[in-house]
Amino acid sequence: MEAKPRTVLFELVTAQRIRAYRSFQERFARVADQVRSEGLEAPAPPTERHYARWLVVGGVQGLPHEATVRVLERMFQRPAEELFRPASAVPQMRPDPLLRSPDPHGSPNPHVLNESDLLMTARDAAEHAGEAASLHLDDMTLDQLDDELVALARKYGCTAPGKTYSKANDLLRRAQVNLERTRSPEQQTRLYYAAGQATALLSAVSFDLGALDPAVSFSRSCAQYGKTIGNGPLQAYAHGMLAYLAFWDGRPSEAVRLAKTAQQHGGLGDTARRRLYAIEARAHGHLRNDVQAQRAIRDALEQHSGTRDELHDDIGGEFGFDPARTAMSNATTRLLLKDGEGAEASASEALTFLSALPSDERPVVVSGPASIDLARARLMRSEVEGAQEALRPVFEVPPDWRGAGLLERLTAARIELTRPELRTASAALSLAEQIEEFSALSPARKLSAASHLAIEG
Incomplete structure (x- = not known):
């Protein structure tokens, strides 16, 4: 890939030994102070990212703000229009550092390096390395x-x-800010991984909030973070969540495709695969495909x-998928397949597992x-009193915890109560x-209506 053409500004900061951002920033700040002392407006130095865009042709559209132009023109004694032009288009900005001016006979003489040249280059390299180390x-x-x-995640x-949501949002912002503060590849990988976890949690909680x-x-952001660092489990979690959201949104065939895509990512353990197969089963359940489910x-x-x-x-935690x-x-899938007996067995099994945990450690989402x-x-067996007994702990869940997953299933239970043999019974009412x-x-309920496909029973 060819390097992007450089601006006149790039050549000038290189020639003046201030190409490193910190050196440019200090020079810009000093000149800006001088401009302000004269009663004129002058801005703070540009950010490192914005400065980098100034150095390549097309990095910015148009000229900077008038106050910024004032400082740049003072710094380099050139009109701003010229500073952002391609260096190759300005004859005097085409120097070859190894060539002197042509001799009287028209042929260039090679420049003889001396100790001063070497020291200047060494200082420039040291300054750049120091700046990288500081980041x-x-x-x-x-x-x-x-x-x-x-x-x-665990809580x-x-x-x-x-x-x-508030905590995950704060953690995502911290990861993003810190990514701008480091040039260490290892640290950047850790921060992209952190950002991926935060967006995964934000996806889950957004669904719970409807x-x-x-x-x-x-x-999708989580999947992209995972792709950036080649993290298979992070991408698999994201695609599994997208599959879950797809069948909840009325697209079960798409959910099956996404679940199978998630299963193809590398580095997955048993827990990840268990989760993805369970999600795939739910999608097949919505399609009434008993064999595949x-x-x-x-x-x-x-x-x-x-x-x-x-x-x-x-x-683990929200990323886990325990028994x-x-x-x-599996209970939900079996309900979609009209297998009431199997659903009751699976739901009872889940509650038995949870009963072994202290009450304050039993996840409401399960x-x-x-x-x-x-x-x-x-x-499904018209046992209204038995259903009432099963729902007793659910009705004790505080309003702030009543997520979309609970509403989805409760709406399906409410539909069961409209069957002719139940709709007039006082207990059912x-x-x-x-x-x-x-x-x-x-x-x-306040944020979004439930999906009809998700609640069908």
Whole structure:
């Protein structure tokens, strides 16, 4: 790839030994102070990124602001229009550092290097190396960011969506800001990984808040961060989330394609594959494809090779997919396939796994859906009282925690209560009213309506 043509400004800062950003910044600041002392407006130095654009032809459109032009013209004693022209178009800006002016006979004489030339080049190299070294973050800064992301992911299911969103948003901004402050490839990789985790969490919480479009956008950003650093698990998580959002948005065939794409990424452990097969099973369930759904459920349950990956296993939390979450997801798939008995068994299994945890460590994003799926399975047998018993812990969930996943399933349960044999029963009417009152206070209800495909039973 050919290098972009340089501007006259590039040649001037190179000739004056101020091409390194810090040197240019200091010179610009001094001249700006002088201009201001004369009662004229002068800006602060440009950012490093903006300065870099000044050095290549086409890097900026048009001339800078008038005050900036004033400082640049004072610095280089040339009109601004010329500073941003291609250096090759200005005859006197075509010097060859190894050639002197032509001799009287018209042939150039080679320049003889001396110690002064070498020292000047050495100083320039040292200055540039020093600037690069200064753009290196303290590793403790990155360690702190990593620790906070791990804590947020692990506490995801036990933290109200609104609080998770605020924290994840803050962590994403910190990762982005720090990316501008380091030139270390290793640190940049860590920061892109952190940004990917933050956008993944923002996608999940956006869905829980009922905001589908932002959830899709965050997942795509997560996939791009993962692609930038070649991180397979991060890309797989993002594509799995996109698959989940696709069938929730009424596109189950697209969801199957995305789930299969996610499975092709490298470096995945058993947990990641279990999650992706469970998502694929749900997509097949929405398509009423019993054979493929049951096959994907079996695949999810058979991931026992012992392989692990950092994102899904070592960090875990929202990125994990333990037996309780697997059983909960399988219960939902079986409900879509009208397998009430299988759904009840899977939902009960999920709740049994969760009962082994302390009450304050049971993730609402798993326990709530599992309880509702258990109720829906019982309603398929017209057991209203049994459904009421299963929903008791759900109705105790505070409003801030009532995410789209809960509403999706509760709406399906409410539809079950409209069957002719139930719609006039007093217990069914009472349960329906409780569901409506519970749902009305959900933040997801305020942000977005539920998908009809996602709630079909």
